[in-house]
Amino acid sequence: MEDKIRDLRSGIAIVFLSLISYLWLIPNQISVRKGVTIGADYFPKLIVMIVGICGMVLVIQGLTYLHKKGELNLSNVLGISNVTQLKKYLPHVIFLLSSVIYLIVMQYSGFIIASIPFLIFLLLFFGHSKIAWCSVVSVIFVLAIYLLFSNVFRIRFPAGPFGF
Incomplete structure (x- = not known):
């Protein structure tokens, strides 16, 4: 179960970082000319979307597993027993x-x-x-x-x- 909780946390972090990259980082770092079908931002956005979809898969798998086991609740995911040890x-x-x-x-x-x-x-x-x-x-x-x-x-x- 601990692995699925880590997968769920990792998936959430990946989706969050992908959204930040797609909506804020790429548009602010790469300028695109008007009227261009495939601009300089196409491939970075494509890669970020693929990474975000992989993060969503992790989230869905973690939620599905925890739901099937009847252990899907916020206190279980954020509980003291599951707090990440930062030294690692x-x-x-x-x-x-x-x-x-x-x-x-x-x-x-x-x-x-x-x-x-x-x-x-x-x-x-x-x-x-x-x-x-x-x-x-x-x-x-x-x-x-x-x-x-x-x-x-x-x-x-x-x-x-x-x-x-």
Whole structure:
């Protein structure tokens, strides 16, 4: 039953974040020209809709299971026995905060300068112990991504103080 309650909570969170993304984040971040059938916001909105539908499936499955077991009530879902232990989610919070910091720093320092230390941090955070190996892999990977996207796909990254 605990798994279904977690599914229900996760589904609600996913649907909520999808709605915020669809109704507020995407329209404020992506400008679309008038009269265009498929604009720049089409694929982000499509992906957010798919994620939102998956969240709704989680909500429906959780509600259906709890209803069949006769345990669908607000006190059961929000009860003290089901309160999430926040210590379990500390690695997730650290990951999300580091990602937000990376996105902010990247605007000022540029893609390459911000991405190399961020990737080193992620590799070490997720279990690699050799910092020299993480550094080499990070430099190679970031440069490969930068060259591929800037030269082949003609996508511009945030330029840092050195112009790249």
